[in-house]
Amino acid sequence: MTTTLRTETHRSGATSASPEPGRDCPLCPRLVDYRLAVRTREPDWFNAPVPSFGGPDAALLIVGLAPGVQGANRTGRPFTGDYAGDLLYATLLKYGFAAGRYQARPDDGLELIDCRISNAVRCVPPQNKPLPAEINTCRAFLSATLAAMPRLRAVVALGRVAHDSAVKALGIRAAAAPFAHGAVHHVGAVTLYDSYHCSRYNTNTRVLTPEMFESVFAKVRADLTCR
Ligand code: SF4
Numbered sequence: 001m002t003t004t005l006r007t008e009t010h011r012s013g014a015t016s017a018s019p020e021p022g023r024d025c026p027l028c029p030r031l032v033d034y035r036l037a038v039r040t041r042e043p044d045w046f047n048a049p050v051p052s053f054g055g056p057d058a059a060l061l062i063v064g065l066a067p068g069v070q071g072a073n074r075t076g077r078p079f080t081g082d083y084a085g086d087l088l089y090a091t092l093l094k095y096g097f098a099a100g101r102y103q104a105r106p107d108d109g110l111e112l113i114d115c116r117i118s119n120a121v122r123c124v125p126p127q128n129k130p131l132p133a134e135i136n137t138c139r140a141f142l143s144a145t146l147a148a149m150p151r152l153r154a155v156v157a158l159g160r161v162a163h164d165s166a167v168k169a170l171g172i173r174a175a176a177a178p179f180a181h182g183a184v185h186h187v188g189a190v191t192l193y194d195s196y197h198c199s200r201y202n203t204n205t206r207v208l209t210p211e212m213f214e215s216v217f218a219k220v221r222a223d224l225t226c227r
């Protein structure tokens with residue numbers, strides 16, 4: 001499915017916020033409480049809003065849901081240390097959006113190429129489920145992240161929550177860009193691509209196969225190469 005939208009740009013939903021929240025961002029009380037509890041329980045983990053990975057000059061931004069408690073919340077790098085990262089980084093390496101060897105550690109030397117990874121919600125939520133108010137609050141940072149990428153041409157949203165938040169951050173009417181795996185929505189100079197989230201649950205249940213996931217990035221690669 002392809003949706004063509006009128007001329008709003010990714011800057012239309014942007015705010016003047018910094019793209020990166022502070023380590024003790026106080027804006028979501030429930031997530032702050034959870035952060036502090038996990039800090040007490042696991043003092044050696046990262047336990048803070050996880051910053052974007054990759055430079056702001058990238059053409060591609062990947063938007064996930066939120067850090068996993070034992071993944072990005074532990075390691076401090078998006079999608080690093082849990083199953084979702086295994087499939088995501090293998091796919092990015094295959095399509096030339098990363099170089100090196102992914103070893104599930106932030107010091108593994110993996111580099112992103114023309115690609116950046118962020119999350120709709122920067123703090124780990126209990127049971128991996130952020131509340132609508134938390135998604136709305138953290139969108140200020142997603143909007144600022146989009147606005148700080150002058151070469152942005154493609155956004156890949158992993159899952160419905162990331163899609164919905166990206167749609168709002170991009171200034172698109174939700175009804176004009178319904179989520180579906182493989183859907184493509186054109187927003188001025190930026191194209192939004194939808195994928196099911198690469199979670200262990202989705203892959204174990206075959207909601208998302210590696211082939212389905214790769215097809216999204218194959219299209220992004222082809223489209224970026226054509227421009
Ligand atoms: S989820 Fe976002 S807005 Fe909420 S406390 Fe964390 S960094 Fe701040």
